[in-house]
Each structure stands twice: as structure tokens, then as C-alpha cells.
Amino acid sequence: MEDLLAARLQMAVSLGFHIIFACIGIAMPFLMAIAEYKWIRTGEQVYQDLAKAWSKGVAIFFATGAVSGTVLSFELGLLWPTFMEHAGPIFGMPFSWEGTAFFVEAIALGLFLYGWDKLRPWVHWGTGIVVGLSGVASGIFVVAANAWMNSPAGFDWVNGQAINIDPVAAMFNDAWFSQALHMTIAAFVATGFAAAGLHALLLLKDRNNLFHRKAMKIALAVGAIAAIVQPLSGDYSAKDVAERQPAKLAAMEGHFKTSQPAPLIIGGIPDEEAEEVHYAIEIPNMLSFLAHGDFNAEVIGLDQFPRDEWPPVLITHIAFQIMVGAGFVMMAVGMVYLYLYWKRREVLFQRWFLWIVGLCMPLGFIAVEAGWTVTEVGRQPWIIYGIMKTKDAVSSMPGLQYPFYLFTALYLLLTAILIWLMRRQIITLSERYESASAN
Incomplete structure (x- = not known):
């Protein structure tokens, strides 16, 4: 295995696992806070039990997220030293702020876990809100650093060196808001x-288990609610990508030739040699509207870029289709749920609807990964858009496939332990309420 491929695969595996832990760390605290809020307002014990169960899940994912996030930070330096040599002084600020948010989250989580009988109910509930807000902030800061790689700012690149560095401008680059908004909402959808x-x-x-019903x-x-809102942020992100990274948009859409107007391609298999998409459905003029808000606008295709600067079209296009498809399925299920909750609550726990919701369980994280x-x-x-290529940033150290194998095995082990811990927590409370419903 080539060192470049091994380094990229290791980052992909690490990020693929970490993003799941991070999404749960962002959204789950708000679920536990909602449950505690309902307990404070109603006094129903099931809500306190639910808040405690979800808080233990938050603690488990917080610990695993801390481990996987630390691994990622080391991998940036070890696998991509040339990148970090130039990028570190520029986009280091959001990482330092992320560390601050992490510590605030850790303190608030400790107060929440151990303060049930020591803090006043509303004060205790407030610590849960702080856990959630600091988790959101932590995610936004990390996404801001990634956004800088897509939209580099805050420096001048002269003779292969970064000068006139402005860390604030780097952190608040043109891509940070659209990426942070889309990712934050995605965390709530997936979780x-x-x-x-x-x-x-x-x-x-x-079906009578009160704990699982609530x-x-x-x-x-x-x-x-998050799934219904998400297409709006997706549209905003797509328009932003169309302006800043037209080659990425072209790969996402399988748009090989510049055209005015441009059709929207749904599905299909891109063929880079023939420069066409097979078996696709085309909607005339729609890509022009989605990318630029004008049904007759010109949309730049991959033909405007050197062939060696094309993204991998097949992977990018299929991943984009999976993300959008999963998102629309969840949006449809979400709309059905809100309608049933409003008009026909007795249907919510019928077997057919429970099966639909159960089958949607992995869709959010599939969409996040895609x-x-x-x-x-x-x-x-x-690796830095328009500035530095990925192949020029990889470490010169040989044998990079071995840490890739090792860390993949470690992540699989970590996931197995996590599933075992979560299963034990859920089964314990589930059995308690099974007994209650039987009585």
C-alpha cells in the first residue's frame, strides 16, 4: 500500500469514527436536558430515569470522543507534517478555543452527573444546558478549522511561505458558517x-414500555424538526460551494461540461473517461437554480479545470446522492411523525410506524459519513484548497500502512466496548419498566 493512500485511509477511519462520537456529544446533552425539564415540570419519575440514562450515554461518548479527537490531533502532525508546518500557525486558534470548550463541557458534565442530590433542580438542569452548548461550540470550532482547508484565508502565500498571518480572519473564513450550520443541524438529525x-x-x-415511549x-x-430544517442549510451550503469550490460542486453533481442552463442530475454512475453520467434522471434547469438561484444561470463544469485537479468524481457523486437521499427520507418521516403527534397520537406506537422509525436509526449517521x-x-x-496538494503534505516516513492497521483495530475495539456499555445501560432500565408495565 502506498504511503499516501495509507495516510488518507487512516485519517478517513479516524474521522469516520470520531464524527459519530462528536455528533452524539453535540446533540445528546439536549435530549437529556429536555427529559430533565419534563421531570421538573411534571414530577414523573420516568423522565428523571430517562435523563439519567441519557447522561450516562453522554459521559461514555464524551470519553470516547476525547480519545478519538486526541488521536486525530496527533495524526495531523505525524501524517501531514508539511501541512502542519505551514497551517499550524494560521488555523491553530479554533483548536485552542475547542480545547477551552472541551474543558467547560467536562466540568459541566461532572456537575450534572454528580449533582442530582446536591444542586437545586433548575441549577442542575442548567449544567446540562451548559454541557450541550459547550459541545456545540466545540464542534463549531473544529469545523471552522476544516472550513479553512476548503476556503483558506488570513494569510498571504508568497514563494511557498505563509506571511501576514491573521488567525481571526483564518478562523472566520468564508466557509465556516455554512459548514458549521450544516454540521450542527446534522448532529441533531443523526442523534x-x-x-x-x-x-x-x-x-x-x-409496546407498553413507558420508558421507551417517552x-x-x-x-x-x-x-x-432538525431534519425538516436541514434542507435549508443544505441549499445555503450548496450555493456557497458553487461560488468557492466549483470543481467540488461539479463532482458532487456529476456535471462534466459547463452549461447554461444546467440540469440537475439525480442518481446515476459517473464515467470520467466518457465524461457523462449513466442511468441518471435529469431535471432541466434545476442545477442552475439550486447553485445560483437563477434557472438560466451558467454552472461551471469539470471541463474548466485541469484533469489532474478533478476530485474523484464517482466517490463524491455517490456520497452526495446518499447524503441527500437519506436526508429526504428522514425529513419525510419527521413530517409524518409531527402530523401524527398533532392529529393521531394513537398511531405513533403501532407496529408499522415503529418499524419505519427503527429502520431510520442508521440513516442520520450514514448521511453524516457521506x-x-x-x-x-x-x-x-x-489539502489546502488551491494552495497545497495532499500528495505534497504527506509524511516521508515509510510503512504508514502499519499504523493504519493498528488504529483501525483500536477503533473497532473501542466501538465494541462502547456498544457493550450502552447495551447494558439500556437493558437495565428497559427491564425495570417492563416489570412496571406487567404489573
Whole structure:
């Protein structure tokens, strides 16, 4: 295996696992805060039990996220030393702020976990809100650093060196807001549907289980609202990419030839040699509108870029289609849920709807993984867009495939332990409420 491929695969595996832990760390604290809020207002014990169960999940994912995030920070320096030599002084600020948010989150989580009988209810609830807000802030700061790689700012590049460095301008680059907004909402979609799907599947065994009923309703409400809002942020992000990274947009859409107007391509398999997409559905003029808000606008195709600067079109296009398809499925399910909750609540726990929600459990994280594939693969061959190519940043150390194998094994082991811990937590409370419903 070539060192460049090994380094890229190691980063892909590390990021692929970490993004799941990070998304849950962003959204799950708000689920536990909603549950505690309902306990304070109603006094129903099930809500306190739910808040405690979800808080233990937050603690587990916080620990695993800390481990995987630390690994990623080391990998940046060890696998991409040339990149860090130039980029470190420029985009180091969001990482330092992320560290601050991480410490605030850790302190607030400690107060939440151990303060149930020591803090006043509303004060305790407030610590849960701080956990959630600091988790969101932490995610935004990391995404700002990634956005800088897609939209470099805050420096002048002269003779292969960065001068006139402005870290604030680098952090608040042109891409940070659209990426941070889209990623934050995606975290709520993915976590909401994952939690709701898990409790829905458990309800199939015992539809009278009060614990799972309350949990599914809270999680699905959060996921549904986020899924309905997400296409708006997606449209904003797509228009932003069309302006800043037209080659990425062309790869996402399988748009090989510049055209005015441009059709939207749905599905299909891109053929880079023939420069066409096979088996696709085309909607005339729609890409022009989605990219530029004008049905007759020109959309730049891959023919405007040197062939060696094309992103991998097949991977980028398919990943984009998966992300959009999964997003629209969850949006549809979310709309159905909100309608049923408003008009026909008795249907919410029928087997057919529980199966639908259960099958949606992995969709959010599939969409997140596909979206990050679009972001990272669609930027290639650049590690700093338009400035430095990925092949020029990789470490010269040989044998990079061995740490790739090692870290992949470690992540699989970490995931197995995490699943075991979460399963034990859920089964314990599930059995308690099974007994209660039987009585």
C-alpha cells in the first residue's frame, strides 16, 4: 500500500469514527436536558430515569470522543507534517478555543452527573444546558478549522511561505458558517433519529414500555424538526460551494461540461473517461437554480479545470446522492411523525410506524459519513484548497500502512466496548419498566 493512500485511509477511519462520537456529544446533552425539564415540570419519575440514562450515554461518548479527537490531533502532525508546518500557525486558534470548550463541557458534565442530590433542580438542569452548548461550540470550532482547508484565508502565500498571518480572519473564513450550520443541524438529525430508532425497535418487544415511549417521542421530535430544517442549510451550503469550490460542486453533481442552463442530475454512475453520467434522471434547469438561484444561470463544469485537479468524481457523486437521499427520507418521516403527534397520537406506537422509525436509526449517521466524504474527497487533490496538494503534505516516513492497521483495530475495539456499555445501560432500565408495565 502506498504511503499516501495509507495516510488518507487512516485519517478517513479516524474521522469516520470520531464524527459519530462528536455528533452524539453535540446533540445528546439536549435530549437529556429536555427529559430533565419534563421531570421538573411534571414530577414523573420516568423522565428523571430517562435523563439519567441519557447522561450516562453522554459521559461514555464524551470519553470516547476525547480519545478519538486526541488521536486525530496527533495524526495531523505525524501524517501531514508539511501541512502542519505551514497551517499550524494560521488555523491553530479554533483548536485552542475547542480545547477551552472541551474543558467547560467536562466540568459541566461532572456537575450534572454528580449533582442530582446536591444542586437545586433548575441549577442542575442548567449544567446540562451548559454541557450541550459547550459541545456545540466545540464542534463549531473544529469545523471552522476544516472550513479553512476548503476556503483558506488570513494569510498571504508568497514563494511557498505563509506571511501576514491573521488567525481571526483564518478562523472566520468564508466557509465556516455554512459548514458549521450544516454540521450542527446534522448532529441533531443523526442523534435524534438514532436514539428514536433504538427505542422504537425496543418498543416492538414491549409496546407498553413507558420508558421507551417517552424516549422515542422526545428523540424523534428533535430529529424530525432538525431534519425538516436541514434542507435549508443544505441549499445555503450548496450555493456557497458553487461560488468557492466549483470543481467540488461539479463532482458532487456529476456535471462534466459547463452549461447554461444546467440540469440537475439525480442518481446515476459517473464515467470520467466518457465524461457523462449513466442511468441518471435529469431535471432541466434545476442545477442552475439550486447553485445560483437563477434557472438560466451558467454552472461551471469539470471541463474548466485541469484533469489532474478533478476530485474523484464517482466517490463524491455517490456520497452526495446518499447524503441527500437519506436526508429526504428522514425529513419525510419527521413530517409524518409531527402530523401524527398533532392529529393521531394513537398511531405513533403501532407496529408499522415503529418499524419505519427503527429502520431510520442508521440513516442520520450514514448521511453524516457521506457528507464528510463529500467535504474531504470533493476537495482533492488539495489539502489546502488551491494552495497545497495532499500528495505534497504527506509524511516521508515509510510503512504508514502499519499504523493504519493498528488504529483501525483500536477503533473497532473501542466501538465494541462502547456498544457493550450502552447495551447494558439500556437493558437495565428497559427491564425495570417492563416489570412496571406487567404489573
